[in-house]
Amino acid sequence: MIADASGVAGLNLLGAPPIPSRDLCAAAQAVHAVADPSGARAFLSEYGAREGDTLCFAGLAGGYSILNVSVHGDEVSLLTGTIPADGHQSGRALLEGFAAERGWIGARIFGGHRAIPLGRPRDTLARGRVVALGDAARQVFSAHGSGIGPGMVAARTLADALADGGRVEDYAVGWMRRHGGLFAAYDVFRRFSQSLSPMQLTRLMRSGLMDAEATAAGMRQRLPTASVGRLVGMPAALRRAGGVSGPLAAAGARMAGLLALYARYPRAASSRARWSAAVTALHGGAG
Ligand SMILES: Cc1cc2nc3c(=O)[nH]c(=O)nc-3n(C[C@H](O)[C@H](O)[C@H](O)COP(=O)(O)OP(=O)(O)OC[C@H]3O[C@@H](n4cnc5c(N)ncnc54)[C@H](O)[C@@H]3O)c2cc1C
Numbered sequence: 001m002i003a004d005a006s007g008v009a010g011l012n013l014l015g016a017p018p019i020p021s022r023d024l025c026a027a028a029q030a031v032h033a034v035a036d037p038s039g040a041r042a043f044l045s046e047y048g049a050r051e052g053d054t055l056c057f058a059g060l061a062g063g064y065s066i067l068n069v070s071v072h073g074d075e076v077s078l079l080t081g082t083i084p085a086d087g088h089q090s091g092r093a094l095l096e097g098f099a100a101e102r103g104w105i106g107a108r109i110f111g112g113h114r115a116i117p118l119g120r121p122r123d124t125l126a127r128g129r130v131v132a133l134g135d136a137a138r139q140v141f142s143a144h145g146s147g148i149g150p151g152m153v154a155a156r157t158l159a160d161a162l163a164d165g166g167r168v169e170d171y172a173v174g175w176m177r178r179h180g181g182l183f184a185a186y187d188v189f190r191r192f193s194q195s196l197s198p199m200q201l202t203r204l205m206r207s208g209l210m211d212a213e214a215t216a217a218g219m220r221q222r223l224p225t226a227s228v229g230r231l232v233g234m235p236a237a238l239r240r241a242g243g244v245s246g247p248l249a250a251a252g253a254r255m256a257g258l259l260a261l262y263a264r265y266p267r268a269a270s271s272r273a274r275w276s277a278a279v280t281a282l283h284g285g286a287g
Contacts, residue, residue, distance in 0.1 A: 001168060003158065005133040005151070008117045013130045016122050017286060019138070021085035022194070023119035025064070025145045028091040029079045030111025032099055039104025040071050061088035063196035066144075067098060076105055081116065081145055083194060118142035120184040123276045123287035125172035127269075131158060138287075139175075141221045143186040143193075149221065153179065173267050181262030182223065184283055185255035189218075191284065192251040200244050207241035208233060209248065223259075257282045 004013040008024075034040045041051075049055050057067040061082040068079040078099060080091035089097070092113040099105045122137045133139065134151030141150055154175055161170040196204065204210055217224035224230075238245040258279065266275050280286060 001162070002130045003133055004130060004136045005155075006136055008115055008135040010136050012136065014122070014124055014127055014132050016124070016132075016138075019117050019119060020285065022083060023117065023142075023285065024083070024085065025081045025116040025118055025142075026084050026090040026092065026113070027079075027081040027116050027145060028095045028111065028113035029077075030095055030099070031075050031077050031109045033106035033109060034071065034074050034076050034104060035106030036104040037074070039102070040076065043069075043102065043104060044071060059196070059198045059201040061094055062086050062194065063198075063201055064190060064194035065091075065094070067094055069098075075109065078111075086194065116140060116145040116147065118145065118187065118190055119285050120187045120279070120283050120287045121176070121180050123272060123279070125175060126168040129168065131168045131171060133158065139179075139183065141183060141186060142190045143218050146221070150179070150183070169267065173265055176265035177263055180265060181259035182221070184258045184262060184279065184287075185223075186218070186221075187285070188251050188254050188258065188283060192247060195247075196244070204241055204244050204248070207244070208237040209241055209245075211237075254282050254284075 002013065004011055008019070044050060044053070044055070047055055051071050051073075054068050054070045057069075059065060060067055065082040065088060066080065068077075070077045078095050080095040080098075082088045082091050082094055084090050090113070099108070117135050117138045117140055119138055119142065121139050122132060125132055125137050133154045135147050137154065139150040139154050140147035157175045157178075158168070158171040161167075161174055164170075193201070211230070213230065214224040238249070241248065261275065261279050261282065264275075266272055276287060
């Protein structure tokens with residue numbers, strides 16, 4: 001067996017089609033020295049934050065963009081991500097500009113930047129003796145561009161399938177049925193958020209639709225629960241969200257449909273084209 005875990009710009013042994021540029025997040029991360037501790041304290045207090053907190057600025061460069069700032073002692077950690085194909089600056093440019101404009105941020109200690117593949121997972125995770133894992137399989141929780149945990153879960157799924165005497169197909173079917181729907185569904189939300197203006201993003205956050213429970217579920221890479229309290233408050237929250245509520249409700253319906261489709265990911269390769277077409281129709285992007 002050959003496992004392709006060579007990342008987004010790797011070997012592509014399963015011959016997957018190129019990733020559309022609107023599905024590539026340009027991410028950057030860096031740790032800088034704190035050159036002026038009193039300046040750092042003033043910055044944090046401006047936002048009611050303390051040392052060790054992570055300040056997350058969303059929507060600075062498009063609906064799908066963040067800049068995280070976290071001060072720890074004499075170091076400050078910066079993390080950014082944007083979609084340049086939508087006409088925005090790269091995560092690296094956002095990070096470097098932010099650091100350059102603040103005198104309290106000193107020299108860079110270390111850091112790096114590269115693309116994170118978003119979109120739904122690849123429809124084909126195994127063929128013959130070859131499997132794809134991690135970024136190479138687009139097993140990234142695209143709502144926040146996290147691929148470390150998903151790649152490890154995929155590796156464990158593969159190891160367990162083989163240890164149980166299964167074939168590589170068992171890994172593909174097992175992962176897709178168990179996790180694929182969640183990833184594809186949240187990618188619908190990612191595509192929705194990518195289209196939002198800062199004003200719309202603010203309105204969505206203030207409406208209560210993106211409450212603490214929904215946000216925490218997204219951070220944990222899980223679906224939010226539909227408790228009675230949340231359902232009761234939903235109509236008022238939808239009204240507060242104004243024009244964003246229609247597209248959000250439509251996205252929610254597509255997410256539910258995708259969860260159902262991935263739960264029936266076909267074992268037989270001959271049935272995949274029909275399944276892929278149905279998923280593409282609901283999701284809007286290729287796998
Ligand atoms: C700035 C930034 C911040 C991020 N933050 C987070 C985060 O907080 N949480 C999170 O979950 N994810 C985060 N991610 C995403 C995460 O880094 C990736 O999803 C994850 O690293 C993917 O792991 P992987 O092993 O599939 O691919 P990679 O990490 O890309 O590893 C693939 C490896 O294969 C090697 N390789 C390629 N071709 C060959 C070849 N021909 N032969 C041998 N080796 C080869 C590459 O050199 C590389 O070492 C971040 C990404 C970036 C860019």
